[in-house]
Amino acid sequence: MDHTSTFEKTLRGVLITLVLVFFLFPIVWIFLMSLQTNETILRIPPSLAFTPIIDNYTALITGQLRTAAGSLQLNFMQNMFNSVLLSVCSVAVSLVLGVPAAYAFARFKFRLGEDIAFTLLSFRFAPALLVLLPLSLYFKSLGLTNTYVGLIWVYQLICLPLILWIVRGYFEDISPDIEHAYRIAGNSWWQTFRKISIPLAKPGIAAAGLLAFIFAWNNFVFALILASADKQPVTVGALAFVTASGIQYGQIAAAIIISITPTLALALYAQRYLVEGLSMGAVKG
């Protein structure tokens, strides 16, 4: 039965359009900016009439930034590579450490268990600046400053709590009886974990991994302080566009478009894993 009137339908359409415009306008605008020169971007009033150029993208990819004051070296592609490397490795390490830990927190009650889990979570709400000074001192004495290993380690502060807490919830949602049934059928604990628990928590693991990836990708301050130019990700690398002769809006826009592409692609790909409902109907509620 459909009780929706034409008015309601129209209203719904208008509201959805408004929300879409609100969220997508900045991205569309930045995309348009990335195809313009600084002059056309900054003219008043702004206009949609311009001749698209791809100079901004070629500048980023070749690493040659031409400004009014002369030519400038850019290592945007190196920053891009750093971002990918840091984010992928951080999430991978977090998954390897976090998923078994999440399972332990979900299934076993042990001394201080809740306290440990909460301490890990509290890393998420402590401001990064609070830990940066001691961290940079430790990193110096440990020789970890400006290394990938050091950054990946620090990125665990971002990724690990996220993965731990999201995946834990998914493990808790799996009926222990399902695991018991698999063990009684003749499988060891480890086989049960691999063949039952992990596959059933897969939507959660995918969602947590994706979120952790985005947070790691967007991180700015850790890499700003603990690494120098050759190890810094795009977020920090974008500072290079603020040059002596002015801000290169066109290149910034192009850099943004390039840098959001991986996370966007990943989100679209992982979407199907994010759809829940895999475990529906297996256990009588």
Next chain:
Amino acid sequence: MTQLSITSLSKSYGSFKVFDGLNLEAKAGEIVVIFGGSGTGKTILLRLIAGVEEPSSGVIAIGGHDVSDIAPEHRGVGMAFQNFALFPHLSAAENIATPLRAAGAAEDKVKAGVNKVAKLLKIDHVLTHAPRELSNGQKQRTALARALAAEPQILLLDDPLRNVDAKLRFEMRLELPRLLRQSGATVLYVTQDYKEAMALADRIAVLAGGKFVQTATPEDIYMRPATLGVARLFGDPSINTAETSLEADGAGVHVTLGGTRVQVAADYKAHAGEAVTFGVRPESVDVSADSGLAAEVVAVTPLNERTVLLLQTPSGWEFLASLPSSAADIPEPGAKVFARFAEAGTHIFDRQTGERLHG
């Protein structure tokens, strides 16, 4: 041969004692029903035997060997869970195949095994379906098939008919005994439905208050309940009771029900003077007599093949009588009748301990 034995088994969670000092033996191929209300620890008992939980103390032996240190996967038991616990990401066929695969059976053996048990349980047409595409009845059969597939020596069935509809439950109650006999396994079957227990069991172990209060054949449980509690659990409508005392005089032994003396078997003489609870099963109440306990019919409720009468004595004691619906002249509401109690369905219990007195 004793296939499964449980000796002084106890389980507690913190200070909460679920049960204490359970003893039970089951012979090979025997069907033992664990019967009890909710929260009595029936499911926990099965989990202990399966090895997915550890007892606080006591010994579980399978085939004569203590299994305390044996992991669940090596105990050789099959278990069907009340909530089915099917693997949602595997098809029905793969669910059933799990124990066969775990045992390392060759692919053709796995297929043959799955098909055999699926045919037996009439789910061979839904083997390719995922659990969420199955009806509750099919899920229940799939769970049962999975437990049966590897032909375990011991089969633990945790109220498998709880979550299926009434029609299927009735069918399965008839089908299951044959199926379970065919499997040859020693079966521990948990239920809180007394009809199911009576229909399936070789022996029933009644779990209440953390103990087995009686372990006996269905007939014994019904005809010779150990306690008032057991007598109340079996029978629908349940046993009529009245608090009274046993008295003896020259005419014999009697109790007083609603102000009227009712003669009981002379064997109770030894207990004369004791405070007791008198119990009589509704189907042992005869209302066609022309003398006995005077009562008025308050209500008549036909229940298919039986008709239940609610009766009240002049002094206000209410009791039920259950007659075959085919019986001649069932009294109308308002009719005055005399009730007599058949000896076989009459039990007298100690009011303090609830234990049945032996007449």
